[in-house]
Amino acid sequence: MPSKVFRDSVQSNPFIFATVILLMAIGCGQSKPIPAEIVGDSMAPLLCGAHLSQRCPQCDCAFVCRIDQNLKTVQCDYCGSQFAPQGKALSADRVQVTPGQIPQRWDIIAFEHNDSTMIKRVVGLPGETISIADGNIIINQNVAVKPDAVSTQTRYMVFDSQHCDRTTSSGPANYEFNSNHWENENGTLLHRPRETTGQTHDWINYRHHRNYPHFKNTADEAAETEWPAIQDNNSYNQNVGRKLNDVHELAIQLDLNVRCGSTFKIQTTRPQGTCFLSFEVDPSSPQYQIEFSDGKRAATAEGTLQTAGEGPHAVSLLFSNIDRRIKVAIDGDVLIDERDKFDDLVIPSKVLGSTLKFGFSDASWGIVTRCRIWRDIHYFAEAGPPKFGLPMTLEQGDYFVLGDNVAVSRDSRHFGPIKKLIGVVQQ
Ligand SMILES: [Zn+2]
Incomplete structure (x- = not known):
């Protein structure tokens, strides 16, 4: 033909x-x-x-990048390490x-x-x-x-604790937590329950890393090295210098082990107040309740865990605010899907970068086995x-x-x- x-x-x-x-x-x-x-x-x-496949020697993450004869080093989007292009061309x-x-x-x-x-x-x-x-x-x-x-096709992963968790490698940590309350085993975080009377949570603070030094905006360089925002860089575009945009719409997926009676929360702090998603398992059955609230408005749902008994139960919790839509899914089932109620809700990425936190209530047993964060595709007109x-x-x-x-x-x-x-x- x-x-x-x-x-x-x-x-x-x-x-x-x-x-x-x-x-x-x-x-x-x-x-x-x-x-x-x-x-x-x-x-x-x-x-x-035609493109190049890369595998980061530091964190073992695989990604693809464009072919550029002038590319002397490739930078891993996940852990930030730089290495010589491996040069395996893919058709x-x-x-x-x-x-x-x-x-x-x-x-x-x-x-x-x-x-x-x-x-x-x-x-x-x-x-x-x-x-x-x-x-x-x-x-x-x-x-x-x-x-x-x-x-799912257009979102872009910005963190995966199985690949770029710096709590176990060199460099600043992605997680900050009180080691009296959490035990870190190769990036899996076990929460030790405590005898308490209050409703406090033992938080893991997420700290985002920005790994592209050639993108640095000198005006707020100092601030960026402290708590960088999540931005729209893309490891495919190695060495493409441009002004990056902060991305406010994210998805976070937490793979957990819980028991009956466990309570887990994801929380972000904004100038207008906190937003939280709570996940609470009944003390005596594998029934659970979830609630998302931005302080003014709330959405709730309930369900039953896939496994019976006291636990531990493996559960995957997804929260996203992509396209001004609040979505919460448990083990892939979408339980909260609000497209209008929170349509003016903005979680600034800079704030999110510094105050995204999650954790179990102080009396709960639980394990965070994996954390993944994606950013939404970020369209902009100024091309x-x-x-x-x-x-x-x-x-x-x-x-x-x-x-x-x-x-x-x-x-x-x-x-x-x-x-x-x-x-x-x-x-
Ligand atoms: Zn890496």
Whole structure:
């Protein structure tokens, strides 16, 4: 079957990488899937052109990064250590494009623009007015909420205690806790119950690390080394210097062992007051209650643990405030899903970086076996040189598309709505 490579070499700025482009077979039927190969970085790390695989010698974390001849050192996003690129080149990802489908929001589509063939993600549909604010896509003045599968695809891990826990290695610790109350066994934290009368919690404070020295903003350099905010860096874009954005929308997953009667809390402190999520197991049965509150409003739910008896019970607790949506899931089941009640709730990432804490009540037995934190994909409009101002109202047949790798993607922020749809990328 004859094939053709469509190449677009728009690289006026060496740090801005063109677009994701396809190699597609010509001569396929109208509705048959078209095989395509990715070129470029704008959908990375979900879909990558030729790239390098890295494994950090310090923390053993695996990640991929772009190919750059001038790259002398690679920095691990998780533990911050720098090492020489390992240089194992991986071939470009391949996808199938189905023509004739009407794209839905968040679909990845192939389209033609300026004699190039590209793929990006649809965020705006015909007839909608679109803008970008605080990292989110705004459709007709409402925050666009990503479905869970898309949220999982686009979120970015910023901490995993199994990989980058510095409580057991060199450098400043990610956790701060009172060692009279917690025992640390290779990153697994056991809480010792105490005989108490009060309702106090024995907290583990989470301290985020920012690991990219070349991104340092000199204005608040001192503050950053103390309690850095969670920002939108991406280990795929090694050595791409730019101003980073603070990310306020996060997901935190805590894998716990609990017993009947255990009480666990996640808490963040904001200028407006504290937000907390509490998880409480009944003293005599594996029934539990959860409550999220921001001090003004609350959402509650209850359920039964998967294992019977007194325990210990393994339980995985997920809390996220992605897309202004408060979501709480226990063992994968979403129990709190509030899309309107807390829509003005903002947890500043700088504050979160210094005052995200979690822990068991002083009388509870429990173990924190793993902690993972992700940031939401952070969309921003200030991609230079922007040619199209926002908000933008889309005409019939127009789609507004963005690359997942927001920092290096060239997309509708630069060339406006796209009109020549080829098809939807199958995933
Ligand atoms: Zn590492």
